[in-house]
Amino acid sequence: MKPTRFIDSVNCAIEGIIHTARTQKHMRWHFLAALVLLxxxxxxxxxxxxFTLLTVSICFVLFAELLNTAIEALVDLVSPEYHPVAKIAxxxxxxxxxxxxxxxxxMGYLILSRYMFPVYKEALAMAGSPTEMVAVVSLLMVVIAVVILKAVSGKGTPLEGGLPSGHAAVAFAIATLVSILTQxxxxSILVIAMAVMVSHSRLLLRIHSLREVFLxxxxGTIITLVVMxxxxxxR
Known part of the structure; x- marks a missing residue:
């Protein structure tokens, strides 16, 4: 029944938000991102x-996710079986x-970059400027560490599977080196994004688990930083 009191309407709206957060993983990620941003x-x-612009951006994303959930529920109600038009919707x-x-x-990048980039640049400068030898030694130590850890865990092969992910370790070691070299x-954000994409590909190919990729x-990151x-x- 349609609520007659304002408080009942508010309760229904809150129940809809809670239902979306409970059933939609992306909504939970949106809420977590909003919390970190605030x-x-x-x-x-x-x-x-x-602050107003960032708040509007956050609300717009949450609104879109709520609308997406409502449309999905309505489509499932009208068309329980697969239908190409339902897929389009x-x-x-x-x-x-x-x-x-x-x-x-x-919006977040344009607003926050001028606050965070100077601090990030100072943090990168703290590690100094590594030479070519340091870069080579760092990568070799990362590879050796991965081989040892895989031997200890007894899982996978040197180039596929096992703990930890060698591709993720090398990718993040390179991202760390490039970030500190260029400052x-x-x-830095671009090379880290590429490292994340390389790591994510190991998950998509079902070669590694999330735990193996994360480790x-x-x-790769810690060994590279320690060596530098x-x-x-x-020196």
Missing amino acids: VTVLFLRVSPLE KDVAAGAVLVASIGAAV DPII GAVT LLFRTL
Whole structure:
């Protein structure tokens, strides 16, 4: 029945949001991203206008996800069996969420980059400027560490499967080296994105689990940072 009181309407709306968060994994990720963003904004002390723009972007993404969930539920009700038109409706609704997310990401980048990039650049400069020898030694140590860990875990082969993911370890080691060599936040973000894509491909191919990929990324990053910091200290 249609609610007659305002409080009942609000309760229905909140139940819809809770249902979406409970059943849709992407909605939970959106809420987590919004929480992290709000905490970050609190520490960065952005201007009221920038805060307003970020808030509108967050609300727009959440609105798109809610609308997508409503459309999916309606399509499932009308067409329980597979139908190409039902697929189009769901795909278009999902596309709306993607467009809203891209817009929010662009907005967040334009606003937050001028606050975070200087700090990020200083953090990259703390590791110094590694030489070619340091870069080669770092990569070799990452490869050796991966081989040892795979031998200890007894899973997979040297080039496929096992703990940790060698592709993720090497990809993040290279991303760390390039980030510190260039000390450019934009280049750093791009190479890290490529490392994430390489790691994600291991999941898509079902060669590694999420745990194996994560440990590989951590292994490559930490070993590379330790080698560069030791080189800087000894020099």
